[in-house]
Amino acid sequence: MSPAESLHERVCGALMGAFIGDALALGPHWYYDLDELHRDYGAWIDDYRAPKAGRYHAGLAAGELSQAGHLLALTLHSLVACGGYDEADFCRRLDEELFPQLDGTPYCGPGGYTSQSIREAWQRRVREQRPWGECAGHADTTEAVERALAIAVRYALAPAALARHVAANTLLTQCDETVVALSVAYCAVLGELVQGHALDAGISARLMARVKAGELPFHAVTVAALQPPAPGGPLPARVGQFASPDALLTPGCVAAAAVDPGIRIEPAWKAALVYGMPCAIYHQLPAAYYLAARFPGDFESAVLHAVNGGGQNQARAILTGALAGAQSGLGGIPPRFIDGLADGAALLALSRQLAAQISG
Template structure:
């Protein structure tokens, strides 16, 4: 029997990033259907590829395989990281001002990529009113930050503390709820661990929590002050790190069956908040492990905020299986594929250069 060849770390890093772009584009058409019967009338019993949005719906006018605004911001973050050689907050903020906010008017359907989420609209409003970065964050509880920090986690995949510092700092630029910041930072740390070769299983979170409590991982620390972590990357409790293994144990338990797997979205909730989207994403990635296609398509076919669910599941699944796990048809149908492949390859090389 031939031994299974594990993907290289470069493949895992690039797989996580491309998996996020692919998940975003796969959900572009059937995004935000809370009536699942309506979604199936419009797109059939099972969405299995790229589709264009119906007229009058979110992201209307974009072609099949295009990126939503979430994908646009992920690419913006990725370009900043590649061109600056690491996370440069001033450069990220400048790009948000010049490349995104300058193309918006504050309404939900303005700006590149179709629909603009709440935290981004609130950030635009603050900047439009003349507020400096550092004062524009509001209390939106969606996963906007989780989606863009995938690139930051990839850049610092070899250093969980760098992930914790930079992810938490980037998150609170636009979302100041500390629970959302903690969940976002925990996702980045988990994703980094997977890109480094860890398994998404019932043991993963325990090791991370032990490291946090022992001070080796900058996660649990000082009590937040004025709605922000007193020290970047540190939160009052390490419990957000437990979500990944909780979902993995659920997926592995034969006495707990969710069929079809896409129905996990209804178990945890179809809505946009991070505490609905993240548990479902961890579950699908853990249940299907390296089967990228099944994990991401179940995320899409669950309905509701399936775009965020597919982005986060795609990143986790791509980190587990690497580029080898991503079907060629998903790469071929992705708009801006060549640009994304080039950027993700460069970022992976930068991430790995520190251990050379």
Template sequence: MPKYHASPTTQTDRAAGAIMGAFIGDALGVGPHWYYDLAELRRAYGDWIDDYTTPLPGHYHEGVKAGEPSQSGVILRLTLASLISHQGYKQADFCQRLEQDLFTQLEFTKLDSSAKQGPGGYTSQSIRETWHKRVQLQLPWEKCAGPADNTEALERTLGIAACYAGQPKSLSAAVCANTRLTQDDEMVLAHTLAFNGVLGLLIEGHALDATLSDKLLAQVDQGELPFCLSSTSNAAQALDLDDLSDTNLSCADALLTPAYMANLAASSETHIEPAWRVSEAYGMACSIYQLVPAAYYLAARFSNDFESAVLHAINGGGHNMARAMLTGALVGAQVGLSGIPQRFIDGLANSEELVALAKQVAEINTCEE
């Protein structure tokens, strides 16, 4: 499969850029998160948000400071620590860390079944459901997933994609196993895996263009992505990780979305203007099928401009935190850590530690070009 080198960055730099792009997008959303009335968002933060902000009193994430993470950033950091500890994904270790570091330790005692609690000032539906089943009902992990259609699993598994870029079969097995801990909807799993497949290709050096979906479909045909396609002879191959059996996914249309969005971004006739209005075109809510197309579009349109990509994601309102987190990962993978404006690194809480973690994960399985 030919590579496209958009810049002289290395694979390690691109993997670290994907991770740091996600952390930055998450933190940018802490202040202006979940304003569905864009006029209200502009009154609160001005006509254009261009930096980290503090949540207003009474709004989501109250008490979190500018540049600090939401709970999504907290869990992503936890995922990275687990990957580093075992030089790859180990489900038992991840689950233990989630229980100890998020569910039970004293600093996280506010985590309960209510939404506006827990580290970062808000706990997503999928984590609340998992916490209830695992802590209150004491169910085994394989019975703790729920039907939430959000991007919560995607926000943490992108760290796994950064670790396993260039190894699509291992990437697929780890992402599927981790996603199924909290979410059991096949559509959610399909979009989560497809996005991570895209991220892995970008980290390898491929472009986010109209050919990317064909490359994903080729991986299906080679038995590396567990989707069912009538045109492939190898897609029936099952993947396995830590004795967890994965079944093939029927929602293969998730693999086509990157090309559709790349074509849209490249067309002079169908540009969305201004670009932040992509949130209105595909939806401002928390569903994965609304957020992923918008992230693809922004990352394709601003493939070499990290700042424009994440700021248009933020200024579109709604669930802009996830939109910016996913967009930041995709564009960070294209420009590399070296291509992210330094001001976004400097303004991020505990940035030196996060950069060190990102680099360590990026170096686990990468082979430099």
């Protein structure tokens, strides 16, 4: 396989991995009582399952996407149609394709449930008639990064553009600076994996090198290996958009823990208990990093442990699925996951179109 073909396989693996993670968690979504989860779905969920009556996404079929998946598809369609990220086109699609299907309540629209940040953006945009740029709220969830990961894949070979476009897209619906920084950091990690780098203890050093080179907009004053600058010497300061580089340091620490024989989380799905089952981005990202680093090249194990951890397992599975899919490539994803995914063939074709836009 040529380098370009390998790159395209990782692109498709990341995108399809995210769609698959979303759909796998559709049925067993938001079970914080693990005994209840096991009563409804058994001890181990290993394929698409339909939601139970009275649960989130009730009425949808096994293998369908949640609204997060629909937003990811909307973003992907925009990227393919425009040849890259075009904010005006993306916002037009929200205005014309998504928002008319919503009414501001949680249980509405495609996918059966609308997240807090999208509800808040709908309220400001539709009811209050505010312009884009004034519609973001303070939700601390992963909603924006779940769609922006497609932008990260598109700009994996251009880290500065990746950071700029992901930050801008995130700020359309979420304005908390920490959320934006964490979202950009995750996307920067995904970009590294799409390039072919490993999710290992060294990934943070690679990301910090990009900070020092001016490619990632994080503040930094340390020198190599996070050592302090020499007393009395000039500070190697890089004052970026984000206050600290800590969001870039977490992935390396978590990846090191995932392979440290003295640190074991057994079974691996209990990473959800260690890092936290709730929706906030600071719970979700470490668990996704852990599972993707724990099972490099094993897409099925990584994404299924993300699903079986309960809580906000849909976000965890989307984010883990993208990281794991980028590592394994499309060929490492079991065919049953693509065959059982609603509109899987169309989503794969769309992913291949985006891959074709990326030079290798």
